[in-house]
Amino acid sequence: MERAGLTVGTAGNVSGRRGDGAICLTPSSTPYADVTPDNLAVLSIGGEHLGGSGQPSTEKAMHLACYNAFAEVGGVVHCHAPHASMFAVAHRPIPASIEEVIVYVGGDVPVADYAVTGTQELADEVVRHLDDRGAVLMANHGLLCVGKSPADALHTALVVEHTAKIMFGAQILGGVQPLPAKTAKDFAGVYAYIRSTW
Template sequence: MTEANRQSRLDLIRAARTMAARGLAAGTSGNVSLRVEEGVLITPSAVDYEALTPEMIPLLRADGSHEGRFRPSSEWRFHLDIYLSRPEVGGVVHHHAPHCTALAMARREIPPCHYMITRFGGGTVRCADYALFGTVDLSHAVLRALVGRTACLIANHGGLAVGHDVFAALGAATELEVLAQQYLLSLQAGGPVLLSDQEIHGAIEQFATAYRPNTGG
């Protein structure tokens, strides 16, 4: 194991533990992955995040095979397919956070209820069609829901977000759960007033300027 590969595994473990610490995943639920030169590192199936060590992290190859003693997460397929179809993605976080999962159980997308929805690429966060976990059908459903987006809900399952690296994906997954919570609260207040297509377009343009990387220059 090279030093760079070991550091990538440590980053993956830190992201997974942070996901759990933020209340986005309970027990061994959810899964996290990141792209490396050799393939995809992903959290193993049914192992507590606090117990993880670098040596326990499986490496997925492009053909779906893996290296390592521990089997990869049962959701390895949609992780791998996202990387194969989205070259800009460097990290994927899938969680069963309460508010995202509540909406997913109702098979409801998040509509244009807040300008921050444009953070995920458009005026909605779609809900992927239901399919059995760990299957090709679920992977196809997730890829469809992610077209033009960096996050989606997964029917009767949970939420998912991608980013240029694993910590960007974790940030997006965290913000997705906050947005889901706010939307559910607004429904209790009578329902949100939705933004128009023009307002969403303006927010997308403003978001690209206001939330670009801040280097202090």
């Protein structure tokens, strides 16, 4: 994530659901270059620490909430991508004015209400926005994406950050123009179909 410009230092976290249902989560305060299979925190879906030498990320409640709410989700990425985070700090959804972002997210990237990092309140607020979306902004915080795998969720984060850059520039140039309503609806259907195959 750091090489892709989605975060700096040890900020953000990544998790994946294993075939046996356990959740592997990046360890707290560990540079991404130092993350290994041995220090990933392995958790039960209920949050019990099953293995791994690392302490689970402080955002474990948010990751577990995503897996508990959506059986199809196999990967979660939380990052502080700069352009997406600008929208989060401004409490403004990222408009789905590009077809690609609708295919990967399902529509505009919504903004979850502010809640303190690491709390169940934040976890519940994030999940509330993910029924028909692959990404959500957290007010004054950052971005969370879900996917069929960690790699899939990471790809969605890259698409969202790329879209946020474009929307930011378009606003400077005079404003974001929406896609035709039918086009947006049709591409949202593509996202819904893809998610149904996870």
